[in-house]
Amino acid sequence: TQLLEQSPQFLSIQEGENLTVYCNSSSVFSSLQWYRQEPGEGPVLLVTVVTGGEVKKLKRLTFQFGDARKDSSLHITAAQPGDTGLYLCAGASTGGFKTIFGAGTRLFVKA
Amino acid sequence: NAGVTQTPKFRVLKTGQSMTLLCAQDMNHEYMYWYRQDPGMGLRLIHYSVGEGTTAKGEVPDGYNVSRLKKQNFLLGLESAAPSQTSVYFCASRPVNTGELFFGEGSRLTVL
Secondary structure (H helix, E strand, O other): OOOOEEEOOEEEEEOOOOEEEEEEOOOOOOEEEEEEEOOOOOOEEEEEEOOOOOEEEEOOEEEEEOOOOOEEEEEEOOOOHHHOEEEEEEEEOOOOOOEEEOOOEEEEEEO | OOOEEEEOOEEEEOOOOOEEEEEEEOOOOOEEEEEEEOOOOOEEEEEEEEEOOEEEEOOOOOOOEEEOOOOOEEEEEEOOOOHHHOEEEEEEEEOOOOOOOEEOOOEEEEEO
């Protein structure tokens, strides 16, 4: 069974601080995705990383895929209250059909 | 553009009752999924379908059944609801050529 472990589970920081969320597994994934979910809504895709060592940037968010394609990180620079939400990492199985999710990191950015 | 639509949005059941959640997508996606979301446990895959007429078990399939009679619809059934099935259920779909999942807004189910 493929598992994704996210850390930390909860993060409360002040506006302007930096933070990093980690997503780790003992399994290799063909790709990893990061989603953001707001209360009462379904998750929305932020980014997909496919190649080991890949780094993608989305404004103040930086996503990295580990060289061995087993782990990923999300770094937010100068967090803003609008970044508040639940961040979920997700991995596509080697067969390509199933996507499994980590438990999520709930981020709260105080103004 | 509707995307993925789930009905109903909210439902309260008594233990032992049955119900069906309906998911409809208008993006012509091949793959469809049912997840449940519980506090601290993220999204867990219940069942999925890779095409009309096909279904497969996910991580937590026990107590649920699904059907995909039409490409645009994916139904999730609970034959005899239990309190442990109290959760928020999300349907998602995705095209074959990308991994991006498109989610509905969720269905909150409470089993008393």
